Amino acid sequence: MTVALTSSNIKADAPSPGAPDGARQQRLRTSFDVLRLPLLGRFLRWRYSRMLLQSCVLLLSLVMIGHAFWGPQLAPKNLAALLTWVHFRGLVVIVILLAGNLFCMACPFMLPREIARRIHAPRWDWPQKLRNKWPAIILFAMVLFAYELFDLFSDPWWTGALIVAYFALAAITDVLFRRASFCKYVCPVGQFNFVCSTMSPLEVAVRDRDVCGNCATKDCIRGVHQEATSSKDAFTKGALPLVQRGCELDLFQPRKRGNLDCTFCLDCVYACPHDNVGILTRLPAEELAYEGTRSGIGTPERRFDFTALTIVFAFGALLNAFAMISPVYAAERWIADVTGLRTEWPILAAIFALALVIEPALLLGAAASLTRFFSRSDTPLLSIINRYIRSLIPIGFGVWLAHYGFHFFTGLLTVIPVAQNAAKSTGTAWLGQPQWQLGGLPETVVYPLELGFMSLGLIGSWMIAWSIASQRSSNRIALRFAPWAALHLLLYVSAVWIMNQPMDMRGTFLGG
Amino acid sequence: MENDSMRTDGVAKRLPTFPWRTEFVSDLARRSVFLASVGLLALMTNGCSSDQAQTVPVNVDLTFEPAEPMVGDSKVDLRLTDPSGNPIENAAVTLEGNMNHAGMKPSFSELSEQDPGHYSGTLEFTMGGDWFVLVDVEMPDGTTAQQQIDVPGVKVP
Numbered sequence: 229m230t231v232a233l234t235s236s237n238i239k240a241d242a243p244s245p246g247a248p249d250g251a252r253q254q255r256l257r258t259s260f261d262v263l264r265l266p267l268l269g270r271f272l273r274w275r276y277s278r279m280l281l282q283s284c285v286l287l288l289s290l291v292m293i294g295h296a297f298w299g300p301q302l303a304p305k306n307l308a309a310l311l312t313w314v315h316f317r318g319l320v321v322i323v324i325l326l327a328g329n330l331f332c333m334a335c336p337f338m339l340p341r342e343i344a345r346r347i348h349a350p351r352w353d354w355p356q357k358l359r360n361k362w363p364a365i366i367l368f369a370m371v372l373f374a375y376e377l378f379d380l381f382s383d384p385w386w387t388g389a390l391i392v393a394y395f396a397l398a399a400i401t402d403v404l405f406r407r408a409s410f411c412k413y414v415c416p417v418g419q420f421n422f423v424c425s426t427m428s429p430l431e432v433a434v435r436d437r438d439v440c441g442n443c444a445t446k447d448c449i450r451g452v453h454q455e456a457t458s459s460k461d462a463f464t465k466g467a468l469p470l471v472q473r474g475c476e477l478d479l480f481q482p483r484k485r486g487n488l489d490c491t492f493c494l495d496c497v498y499a500c501p502h503d504n505v506g507i508l509t510r511l512p513a514e515e516l517a518y519e520g521t522r523s524g525i526g527t528p529e530r531r532f533d534f535t536a537l538t539i540v541f542a543f544g545a546l547l548n549a550f551a552m553i554s555p556v557y558a559a560e561r562w563i564a565d566v567t568g569l570r571t572e573w574p575i576l577a578a579i580f581a582l583a584l585v586i587e588p589a590l591l592l593g594a595a596a597s598l599t600r601f602f603s604r605s606d607t608p609l610l611s612i613i614n615r616y617i618r619s620l621i622p623i624g625f626g627v628w629l630a631h632y633g634f635h636f637f638t639g640l641l642t643v644i645p646v647a648q649n650a651a652k653s654t655g656t657a658w659l660g661q662p663q664w665q666l667g668g669l670p671e672t673v674v675y676p677l678e679l680g681f682m683s684l685g686l687i688g689s690w691m692i693a694w695s696i697a698s699q700r701s702s703n704r705i706a707l708r709f710a711p712w713a714a715l716h717l718l719l720y721v722s723a724v725w726i727m728n729q730p731m732d733m734r735g736t737f738l739g740g
Numbered sequence: 741m742e743n744d745s746m747r748t749d750g751v752a753k754r755l756p757t758f759p760w761r762t763e764f765v766s767d768l769a770r771r772s773v774f775l776a777s778v779g780l781l782a783l784m785t786n787g788c789s790s791d792q793a794q795t796v797p798v799n800v801d802l803t804f805e806p807a808e809p810m811v812g813d814s815k816v817d818l819r820l821t822d823p824s825g826n827p828i829e830n831a832a833v834t835l836e837g838n839m840n841h842a843g844m845k846p847s848f849s850e851l852s853e854q855d856p857g858h859y860s861g862t863l864e865f866t867m868g869g870d871w872f873v874l875v876d877v878e879m880p881d882g883t884t885a886q887q888q889i890d891v892p893g894v895k896v897p
Binding site: 305314382635636665666667 | 811836838839840841842843844845846848867868869870872888896
């Protein structure tokens with residue numbers, strides 16, 4: 229099964245004996261390279277392409293912020309609410325599914341950060357104790373919580389405030405701390421994208437490992453410094469001004485594995501003096517079958533913060549969808565009746581604790597216990613959970629795709645009348661009269677897509693779990709696999725049940 | 741191994757991704773920060789008090805049948821009066837139903853006058869959840885008025 233998860237065009241590290249050029253062939257990656265495409269490849273290799281993309285998204289963000297604060301405070305007629313909660317979220321997951329982490333590539337938060345860094349150069353390194361995913365996990369959970377508590381989906385002003393807060397947080401973090409501290413340790417959207425992009429068909433990777441083996445400068449991680457003009461300069465080369473950054477997320481290309489922590493910034497592409505880094509195709513989810521050390525990350529299977537991130541990602545997908553159907557209001561009402569509470573936040577906090585802590589602990593603990601029992605081993609349960617947790621990523625991604633895809637496809641064309649209405653508010657209808665009859669795909673068409681996304685996720689999770697189960701021993705693979713397959717099936721059935729419930733998007737608590 | 745945690749000094753001192761002269765960029769950056777600060781201040785002062793609601797010279801009494809609307813067509817009765825309580829006749833009344841969530845196509849309905857100041861028709865609620873209805877009124881003299889009425893918790897049958 230592990231073989232099935234390794235794409236045929238990616239050669240293994242080990243040389244094949246007997247073949248004269250075997251070792252060389254094994255280290256060459258022969259998959260399709262987007263950077264070799266005539267127009268797109270040339271554009272992406274242009275070192276200001278990212279800035280151009282960021283500028284476009286920044287401009288759009290400014291329009292959204294303006295409309296959030298000064299436009300109509302009705303979510304269906306406001307560009308900030310519509311683009312943030314319908315189009316942006318849908319596009320992010322669909323683009324990641326079809327290509328890669330292109331949102332991080334065009335991230336609008338980075339341009340103000342760069343300008344701020346011109347004024348105040350960062351002087352500190354990110355604190356050692358916070359060099360993990362916990363700050364971002366907490367923010368990720370807080371955003372999910374705030375989304376439900378404050379009904380951000382129906383509030384343009386607070387949506388605009390959230391966007392402004394993002395810009396401020398990114399600028400402040402990176403003005404104070406060196407390198408890409410915000411992206412790597414703080415940004416909840418970034419972590420979501422990193423986890424999703426393990427399912428992408430594209431990866432920034434080395435073309436020929438032999439070239440890296442012979443490289444003396446390692447510019448892809450160090451960056452390219454200004455040429456020395458004197459012997460003194462040559463001696464202190466590290467202190468010379470940087471003319472091209474290396475990877476600010478500490479991903480050393482020859483040892484980089486997969487898309488985790490990769491923002492597709494392409495700094496490594498521009499820095500490599502040998503033009504040896506490309507955007508290469510691969511089998512989606514392939515990296516989830518890999519167990520071991522990754523550059524800039526360490527060993528995810530030994531990091532509980534990665535486990536926690538995956539739990540929030542996978543169970544948060546179900547929770548976020550569950551919060552949009554009637555039973556959640558019944559659950560809130562029941563808790564309110566039992567406890568006598570009449571304020572929403574403690575009730576919502578209880579539901580979040582149940583969905584993101586208690587339920588995962590019980591389910592993952594049960595699956596790990598059964599795996600340990602069938603393995604006849606005394607491995608700590610947490611170690612087993614840390615190893616198998618990545619098998620939840622495909623089903624989690626499938627649920628996010630189904631949920632965000634539903635809003636995106638059913639509301640696809642609503643951006644046209646809302647933009648026309650916004651243009652009309654400037655005084656003249658220069659985009660024409662609002663065409664309010666435009667909607668999107670009918671639910672009957674979108675529902676099979678949702679089922680397809682979730683079913684592919686289930687199959688992907690089963691493949692990864694089988695791969696993990698077969699990595700350390702060839703005995704009792706099916707028995708070790710079975711508890712996790714059952715867990716994936718349970719999540720899948722829950723998700724299908726949720727998606728089959730009538731949508732009931734309420735912002736009112738106990739008010740019905 | 742030797743390069744995995746390699747640091748890069750001087751990153752913050754010079755960011756080469758900007759093709760322009762440093763002095764110009766610094767000046768531009770300072771101006772941008774100033775403008776951003778002014779903008780944020782404006783947001784805090786003006787944005788907070790932004791109020792889209794209009795003062796309308798009409799009273800609108802909107803009722804649905806069933807009284808708690810459900811997904812599907814609902815019968816709508818609307819009584820339109822002026823501030824003195826006199827019925828407003830011969831007005832053109834249209835309803836626009838929207839969900840409070842973005843990305844949903846609105847429902848429209850034109851009401852017809854049954855009695856003086858009494859208008860009725862149907863409005864389709866396409867999904868369960870919180871809705872609001874925008875009542876647009878065009879008076880016989882050509883003046884217009886709009887009122888927003890919340891319709892929370894539309895039930896799913």
